[in-house]
Amino acid sequence: MQINTTEKNTNVLGKICRLAQNRANIQWSGRALEDIALTDGLTQKGVLQAIIEHINSGGEVTRSISKKVTQYVGMTIFEMLINIDGVVRYIKVQLKEEKGRESLVVISAHDSTKGEGR
Numbered sequence: 001m002q003i004n005t006t007e008k009n010t011n012v013l014g015k016i017c018r019l020a021q022n023r024a025n026i027q028w029s030g031r032a033l034e035d036i037a038l039t040d041g042l043t044q045k046g047v048l049q050a051i052i053e054h055i056n057s058g059g060e061v062t063r064s065i066s067k068k069v070t071q072y073v074g075m076t077i078f079e080m081l082i083n084i085d086g087v088v089r090y091i092k093v094q095l096k097e098e099k100g101r102e103s104l105v106v107i108s109a110h111d112s113t114k115g116e117g118r
Contacts, residue, residue, distance in 0.1 A: 007061040007078060015095060016078060017055050019104035020048045027096070027105045029071075035109040041085060047109050050084045051091060066092070072107055081112055088112040 007013060019025040026048065036042050055061060062079045066072035072094060080091045092107040 004062055004064045007063040012063075012078075012095070013055050013061060015102070016061075016093065016104060017052050019095075019102060020051050023048070025103050027103050029105065029107045031108050031110075032106040035089075035111075039087065039089075039109075039111070042087070042089075042109070044106075046084055047089070047091065047106065050082045050089070051080065051093070054080055054082045066094075066107070077107060 023044075026044075028044065032047075036044060036047065059080060059082065064077055064079055066075050066077045075094060077092050077094050080093075082089050082091055088111070089109050090112045091109050094105040094107060096103045096105050
């Protein structure tokens with residue numbers, strides 16, 4: 001089984017962008033909220049805008065299986081290395097559907113130089 005692959009499916013990438021444009025479609029993990037709170041000037045709105053800009057500009061998005069964040073282990077996630085206002089962030093998101101409603105879960109937005117094992 002292949003674990004990491006570059007996501008090239010425009011439907012998937014478009015869905016991530018579409019969901020990121022409406023805050024009502026967003027869920028934030030405790031880790032993502034902590035990552036944002038620990039970074040001066042980083043906001044939820046800034047992270048979402050950076051995701052959209054990254055995808056729209058052809059930035060790399062990797063589809064993988066979560067291995068570290070307990071409640072997401074074994075689930076398909078999408079990872080991006082994004083420069084947000086001069087700070088490189090490692091963003092992980094998951095597409096989720098519950099009761100016929102789609103949402104985008106922002107799992108993490110941590111500094112790219114820190115390990116994932118927190």
